[in-house]
Amino acid sequence: MAKFPRDEFDDIPTLPRVGAHRAPARKGRGWIRFAWAALATGVLVLVGVIGLALVNDSFRFDLPSLAGESSPPPTEAPPATAEPVTDPSAIDPALGLTITVLNASPVDELDEQIGDTLEEQGWPVGARNTAADRDFPDTIVFYNGEQFEGIARGILAAIGEPGDVQLSDAYPGAPVTVVLGADRAE
Known part of the structure; x- marks a missing residue:
């Protein structure tokens, strides 16, 4: 085998860095990378929040420090409640009233008992x-329009206390829904 004379490329110094990038890293280079990553994260979060605010109208991002001084809430008169309709024959048939009775109490067949009472x-x-959940704490008569408030109050009077009346669109199947709670188990 042929022997070549030694030259300067045969003696490579032993340095901790090898390859094309043999220069030592500059001081503070890690902090610069961290700052760029933090800036990119902040920009992405800001774009996401703004995009969410544009797409979803119910999204609100309120900062208490930017809200300024809070003024005391204005005192309002309690909302007027409708008079209970206690005579079902006085209800306009054009309303198309149907009542749903849901048993959310631990007592079985309570919906049948209250439904029979109302039909009588x-x-x-x-x-x-x-109901799917049988642990509803209170009996509530839900109505889905202001025109049904008096009817809901009349139904609550017909089934007796305890109970409450609330406006809600959670039960779209009927204008008035009676949800019997655990307070009826006693």
Whole structure:
């Protein structure tokens, strides 16, 4: 085998860095990378929040420090409540009233008992069912429009206390929904 004479490229110094980038890293280079990553993260979060605010109208991002001084809430008169409709025959048939009775109490068949009571008094009971959750604490008569508030109050009077009346669109199947709670178990 042929022997070549030694030259300067045969003796490579032993340095901790090898390859094309043999120069030592500059001081503070890690902080610069961290700053760029933090800036990019902040920009992405800001763009996401602004995009969410544009797409979803119910999204609100309120900062208490930017809100300024809070003024005391204005005192309002309590909202007027409708008079209870206690006579089902006085209800306009054009309303198309149907009542749903849901049993959310631990007592079985309570929806049937209350539904029978309402039908005996002339109320148009459409459906009687057991609710998916049987741990509803209070009996509430839900109505889905202001025109049904008096009817809801009359139904609560017909089934007796305890109970409450609330405006809600959570039960779209009927204008008035009676949810029987655990307070009826006693």
